[in-house]
Amino acid sequence: MTRIKETLETLSRKTGYSTTTVSRVLAGKAEQYRISKEAVRIIKREAEKSDFIPSSVAQSLRTHRTNTIGLVIPSVDNQYFAHLAHVIIEEARERGLMTIILSSMEDESNERIAIRSLVSRKVDGIILVPSGTDPFFAEETDETIPIVLIDRYYTVGSRLSYVGTDNYQGACDAMRYLVDNGHRRIACIQGPEDSSPVRERTRGYQDVLDQVDPDGYRCIAGDSFTVENGYMETKFLLNSDVPPTAVFALSNTILLGAVQAARESKVSVPGDLSLICFDDSVFMDYLSPAVTRIGQPTYEIGVLATKLLIKRMNGADIRENRILLPPKLILGQSVRSI
Amino acid sequence: MTRIKETLETLSRKTGYSTTTVSRVLAGKAEQYRISKEAVRIIKREAEKSDFIPSSVAQSLRTHRTNTIGLVIPSVDNQYFAHLAHVIIEEARERGLMTIILSSMEDESNERIAIRSLVSRKVDGIILVPSGTDPFFAEETDETIPIVLIDRYYTVGSRLSYVGTDNYQGACDAMRYLVDNGHRRIACIQGPEDSSPVRERTRGYQDVLDQVDPDGYRCIAGDSFTVENGYMETKFLLNSDVPPTAVFALSNTILLGAVQAARESKVSVPGDLSLICFDDSVFMDYLSPAVTRIGQPTYEIGVLATKLLIKRMNGADIRENRILLPPKLILGQSVRSI
DNA sequence: TATCTTTGCACAAACGATTGCGCATAACAC
DNA sequence: GTGTTATGCGCAATCGTTTGTGCAAAGATA
Numbered sequence: 001m002t003r004i005k006e007t008l009e010t011l012s013r014k015t016g017y018s019t020t021t022v023s024r025v026l027a028g029k030a031e032q033y034r035i036s037k038e039a040v041r042i043i044k045r046e047a048e049k050s051d052f053i054p055s056s057v058a059q060s061l062r063t064h065r066t067n068t069i070g071l072v073i074p075s076v077d078n079q080y081f082a083h084l085a086h087v088i089i090e091e092a093r094e095r096g097l098m099t100i101i102l103s104s105m106e107d108e109s110n111e112r113i114a115i116r117s118l119v120s121r122k123v124d125g126i127i128l129v130p131s132g133t134d135p136f137f138a139e140e141t142d143e144t145i146p147i148v149l150i151d152r153y154y155t156v157g158s159r160l161s162y163v164g165t166d167n168y169q170g171a172c173d174a175m176r177y178l179v180d181n182g183h184r185r186i187a188c189i190q191g192p193e194d195s196s197p198v199r200e201r202t203r204g205y206q207d208v209l210d211q212v213d214p215d216g217y218r219c220i221a222g223d224s225f226t227v228e229n230g231y232m233e234t235k236f237l238l239n240s241d242v243p244p245t246a247v248f249a250l251s252n253t254i255l256l257g258a259v260q261a262a263r264e265s266k267v268s269v270p271g272d273l274s275l276i277c278f279d280d281s282v283f284m285d286y287l288s289p290a291v292t293r294i295g296q297p298t299y300e301i302g303v304l305a306t307k308l309l310i311k312r313m314n315g316a317d318i319r320e321n322r323i324l325l326p327p328k329l330i331l332g333q334s335v336r337s338i
Numbered sequence: 339m340t341r342i343k344e345t346l347e348t349l350s351r352k353t354g355y356s357t358t359t360v361s362r363v364l365a366g367k368a369e370q371y372r373i374s375k376e377a378v379r380i381i382k383r384e385a386e387k388s389d390f391i392p393s394s395v396a397q398s399l400r401t402h403r404t405n406t407i408g409l410v411i412p413s414v415d416n417q418y419f420a421h422l423a424h425v426i427i428e429e430a431r432e433r434g435l436m437t438i439i440l441s442s443m444e445d446e447s448n449e450r451i452a453i454r455s456l457v458s459r460k461v462d463g464i465i466l467v468p469s470g471t472d473p474f475f476a477e478e479t480d481e482t483i484p485i486v487l488i489d490r491y492y493t494v495g496s497r498l499s500y501v502g503t504d505n506y507q508g509a510c511d512a513m514r515y516l517v518d519n520g521h522r523r524i525a526c527i528q529g530p531e532d533s534s535p536v537r538e539r540t541r542g543y544q545d546v547l548d549q550v551d552p553d554g555y556r557c558i559a560g561d562s563f564t565v566e567n568g569y570m571e572t573k574f575l576l577n578s579d580v581p582p583t584a585v586f587a588l589s590n591t592i593l594l595g596a597v598q599a600a601r602e603s604k605v606s607v608p609g610d611l612s613l614i615c616f617d618d619s620v621f622m623d624y625l626s627p628a629v630t631r632i633g634q635p636t637y638e639i640g641v642l643a644t645k646l647l648i649k650r651m652n653g654a655d656i657r658e659n660r661i662l663l664p665p666k667l668i669l670g671q672s673v674r675s676i
Numbered sequence: 677t678a679t680c681t682t683t684g685c686a687c688a689a690a691c692g693a694t695t696g697c698g699c700a701t702a703a704c705a706c
Numbered sequence: 707g708t709g710t711t712a713t714g715c716g717c718a719a720t721c722g723t724t725t726g727t728g729c730a731a732a733g734a735t736a
Contacts, residue, residue, distance in 0.1 A: 007722055008723065020685075020688095057395060058724090061721090086415035102436070287626075
């Protein structure tokens, strides 16, 4: 109770020193300002005794630093983003920064509102998973408050910093694996087409098939990173005239939908249908069969993004900076060799 | 760029009105203070044109409100807490509140540091999953900043508000289900013993068995909410002289470990071993067999906790308030009738 | 004794908003 | 013409820090 009402002013009164001196002592600048040992002792003792906690609000107003970063993600209720958020929160905390999380729910207008709030709160930097396609607002903000994009980037030639997975490479790896196991009739269930990872991944799908089977089967279906989408599209595929022998699901959620659809239709995996997907998750190994997948280096993305952001917060002028990290093929038993 | 540097002062200069008037107009208090239509028009136009975003920092300092709540959870990298966080973030946002997430990693000292940071940042309220056993610090903080506990509560008679699952009821439901299916040799793999949900759940385990089989088999093993713990303890159990016919895992993580152990030991679920656990999760339905479990009402917990917190932030004096919400038995195929 | 340095600290102005109070000027009543 | 009320707005203090500058007292130097 006392603790919270304490201010430099009250401490000043109690110790007989000015707020200036108290402030300097508590900021560890006693030496620098030649405060006597005596004063330091008295002030520190009193501060400790009353458990003084300085107001970051006042500090921020005065110093123009909030020691806070903003994190805008679609939703924390998604393993992939939750893990990313976790890594970022921890990494930031180790460097004395707090994290404010805002969810955009994949909505462009939410995203703008979120950025505005963060600007209003004077955060020192922003890590953003862009949901929209228009980089203008973010770019303008970036002039003053550094922004680092993760997971996705804006369509057109935006100069915003970016850290993410090499999605093209990942998709190629997945497709190569299927192809090497004899698959040719491979369908791809995607997320929203205006998302950069989707574009990169479908490009990988196309390119690999174009190499090994130029005029063969092609099927890119779906439009969102949801279980429902995965379910629906798989249903369609399974009921088509000549169903694919393998499905490449572009996210963990889509995969779950696919699994459900297959199970419902009594289609055995990998007996009748092989599955491979993007995103890793603890539970992927617990499914039967365990899912073969492309794991994204979420830890590395989170750490690198935070580090890059902090560098820029400290004035480094490394605006145009795109970092692509390699994905990893994780083998399960969901792909059959045919 | 302009946008971010704008202040009441600059707007005042541009429009020729005082900061007082500008402030009042932008706060929607023009009527109240009899500002002319003319002035309102000019000021609003200018504010819009330069996209003025007021500094929440300055506002907070002056008004003693940050419109921010703090959320301290073990880790967002856990489906259960991630979902809880998601619900709270959304609920808070709808009421104009931002959420700062701090992870305690189940560590008491981290928890205190987290609370201190939140106090320093002058958050308007705190939602906390307590990791420690000593309520003192939280209680003292609660004198000034309302705190609502979720998921767990402190051991001794703390008066802090609390919203959570009726863990005893849930455990009884789970045990009843096992017993009704003929099981008597039931082992329980628990989390840390000083956590209130663990105590409530093991109490349910005991009570049900005491009713149906007073002198029968009892086994409560384990000590943490981790996959490893579930794995290890299950290994032990499976190798004991007379293994249990069913395992009651007290969390989703523990369950995963149990599944892994059973799979490794070629023990069929539910053929040789029945499984039931606490916590719901999307993927529980995708395991084979789907896991029979006790789902916690996370959505309701999140919403109620936020609402309760906001009420208290607005001055309601409802300190001692413990809300227990009913869990739900969700049937899978992981329990065999014997 | 007079001057210069060092020591030890405080004054007061910021930071950017909000808000109690007050003060012109205009409108109106009589 | 005088008193009263309404209208429209600004002054200046305040929130709790940080920080550039200044200044008295003590010590050193000559």
